[in-house]
Amino acid sequence: xxxxxxxxxxxxxxxxxxxxxxxxxxxxxxxxxxxxxxxxxxxxxxxxxxxxxxxxxxxxxxxxxxxxxxxxxxxxxxxxxxxxxxxxxxxxxxxxxxxxxxxxxxxxxxxxxxxx
Amino acid sequence: xxxxxxxxxxxxxxxxxxxxxxxxxxxxxxxxxxxxxxxxxxxxxxxxxxxxxxxxxxxxxxxxxxxxxxxxxxxxxxxxxxxxxxxxxxxxxxxxxxxxxxxxxxxxxxxxxx
Numbered sequence: 001x002x003x004x005x006x007x008x009x010x011x012x013x014x015x016x017x018x019x020x021x022x023x024x025x026x027x028x029x030x031x032x033x034x035x036x037x038x039x040x041x042x043x044x045x046x047x048x049x050x051x052x053x054x055x056x057x058x059x060x061x062x063x064x065x066x067x068x069x070x071x072x073x074x075x076x077x078x079x080x081x082x083x084x085x086x087x088x089x090x091x092x093x094x095x096x097x098x099x100x101x102x103x104x105x106x107x108x109x110x111x112x113x114x115x116x
Numbered sequence: 117x118x119x120x121x122x123x124x125x126x127x128x129x130x131x132x133x134x135x136x137x138x139x140x141x142x143x144x145x146x147x148x149x150x151x152x153x154x155x156x157x158x159x160x161x162x163x164x165x166x167x168x169x170x171x172x173x174x175x176x177x178x179x180x181x182x183x184x185x186x187x188x189x190x191x192x193x194x195x196x197x198x199x200x201x202x203x204x205x206x207x208x209x210x211x212x213x214x215x216x217x218x219x220x221x222x223x224x225x226x227x228x229x230x
Contacts (some may be wrong), residue, residue: 032215043120043207044159046218089159093215104151104215105174106159 002027002094006107013080013114021075021110023090028071031093034104035064035075038087047088048075080114087111118142122208122222129198129229137193137225139208148191149209149219150183152176159207165191166214198229 003026013019023033031049036044048057048064050073056065063076073090091104121140129135142148149163150162163173165183182194191210195202205224 024176024214034215034218041223043221043223044209044219046220049218051216091159103164103174104159104219105161108158 001100001106002030002092004090004092004105004107006088006090006110008110009108010111011113013112015039015080015082015114015116017114018076018078019080019112021077021088021090021112022071023075023107024111025071025092025105027094028068029070029094033066033090033092034093035062035073036089038089038109044081048102077112080112082114082116084114085112120208120222122206122225124225125223125224127228129227130149131200131229132197134194134196135198135226135227137206137208139191139193139196139222140189141191141208141210142220143189143209145210145212145220147211147214148183148185149211150205151209151221152204152218153207153224154201154204162193164205164214185189195227198227200229203227203229 005024007022034049038044050057050066061078068075087109090108091106105109133179148165153159159174161174163177164171180196184192203224205222207221209219211219211222
């Protein structure tokens, strides 16, 4: 059974710092991995999606890497801002013989606080 | 930007009652999902729906649960005879091409069973 773990559980940094969030998964046979952001009382917003054949994806100040063989992904946030404060979730989809409809397995999230 | 909308935002019901949670996915999306998050726990997959039928469901999604796409725009989750442990945030999501494309989530319905 796929298990997804995120460390740290919480992170508090001053504005301007570069930071790294970690995600690990137990079954390397994944179809892809997504990073989401969740604001309090809101839904999940997809930040980056990395297909299993890719090593990284970038969007603005965000960069996500994927090392499938070791079962790890990192989300790098450059020049953090108070508006980045949120819970960040990673989720993987298992490669079910090339057919995958949408069963994401989530980590428990990292609560990020960026203070001015 | 188009978004997934869910109603109501908060539903309070008594144990044993039936509830229907409603969702309007993004109009050109073909894949629909329900997830839930019990307070303090991970987001959990419930069910995926494609081409007017369930494509995958979790062990949580037992006979108490059902999904329906009654028309071209709505996607509903029905919980029959609610239990206290059904209290959670329920998220609807949709995507263009299953998980080959990003999932777009609604803001959720907080279900409280008393």
